[in-house]
Amino acid sequence: MTQQLAPVEGAGPVRKGEELDAVAVAHYLKGQGLLADTVPEVYQFSGGASNLTYLLRFPSQDMILRRPPLGHIAKSQHDMAREAHIMKALLPVYPWVPQVYAICEDEEVIGAPFYVMERLDGAIPRRDLPPELGLDADKTRQLCLNVLDKLIALHMVDPKTCGLDNLGKGEGYVARQIEGWTKRYRAARTQDVPDMESVMAWLAAKQPQGEVAIRLIHNDFRFDNVVLNPADPTHVIGVLDWEMATLGDPLMDLGSSLAYWVQADDDPVFQQSRRQPTNAPGMLTRDEVIAYYGERTGLSVANFDFYIVYGLFRLAGIAQQIYKRYSEGNAKNPAFASFGFFVNYLGKRCEETIARSAL
Secondary structure, rough: OOEEEEEEEOOOOOOOOOOOOHHHHHHHHHHHOOOOOOEEEEEEOOOOOOOOEEEOOOOOOOOEEOOOOOOOOOOOOOOHHHHHHHHHHOOOOOOOOOOOEEEOOOOOOOOOOOEEOOOOOOOOOOOOOOOOOOOOOHHHHHHHHHHHHHHHHOOOOHHHHHOOOOOOOOOHHHHHHHHHHHHHHHHHOOOOOOOOOHHHHHHHHHHHHHHOOOEOOOOOOHEEEEEEEEOOOEEEEEEEOOOOOOOOOEHHHHHHHHHOOOOOOOOHHHHHHHOOOOOOOOOOOHHHHHHHHHHHHHHOOOOOOOHHHHHHHHHHHHHHHHHHHHHHOOOOOHHHHHHHHHHHHHHHHHHHHHHHHOO
8 A cells, every 4th residue: 555645844846947847866776775766746836946846756755865056067066975074974973964875977867967865854944943843931042052963963973983084175164255255256246246455355354274174064054954753843864955065164154144143122124034043032142152152062153253254254145146046047946036136135244244344
């Protein structure tokens, strides 16, 4: 008897122009010895603004497929094989990584490299916490701490223990990030967004001389990249989206995460951009997150303004790259149409933080 699979939150019809050849995928997976001769139903996840993520629904099992976005992209970006190999290496020492089933680098199969992994069964916290999770302020605070603990646990992994000590260049990470995002923002700028030259100059001048440490960093650690335990939604069972993981400064990783951290007393524009439930009663504020992280890691979090501005500027760069692809017709998600406005807002937020900073 065929198992009846439950609906998956966030998975809906595939967007026009981003269709997936289900027959080709099924043929490939069969060749890998994974499944019988069955073509899956294909759905697309609406979340995410970079790689395309699909739900493959077979009669008795769900899988997740990830592939790069459409349009011209740099070879160093959206490297599916790299992301999948990181996950496979991390799993033995960081048990919150989904199992990777197959890695396909042959672009002839669906027109791009891709990989297929397990689907973790649990809620993914998105804009708001679902009421059915039953999380009051105390439980929400515990969830918040548990999520932060997964970032801290990653930063405590010794890269040598899992063979990832050659994942990135390591030393010089801060300088490379400031230089790299400066170049990428300038290259992606459109006429309707600010030049950000004053922000880039401040970051270049105020960057610390060296890293506080060289650790494994996620580079996109957010609530909507974690999966919660259905039996106890304060506990995390999975961390997703390892596309940008590398060796780098863990404070840069925290700063990147805090760029998405919209708290309850933020202005209406920032509230409107919120993609995770960090404004809910019980959630830590950004200052509380920084203090908690410092206490748990022993790393100095003094003068954190640099990392806050870096995170906001980096987010502006990511959003602007996507907005340019959308403007050129190479990204189909209609949500990207508002990214230009968001980049303008992030520029102002950077300037306001700089004006208040004692650095």
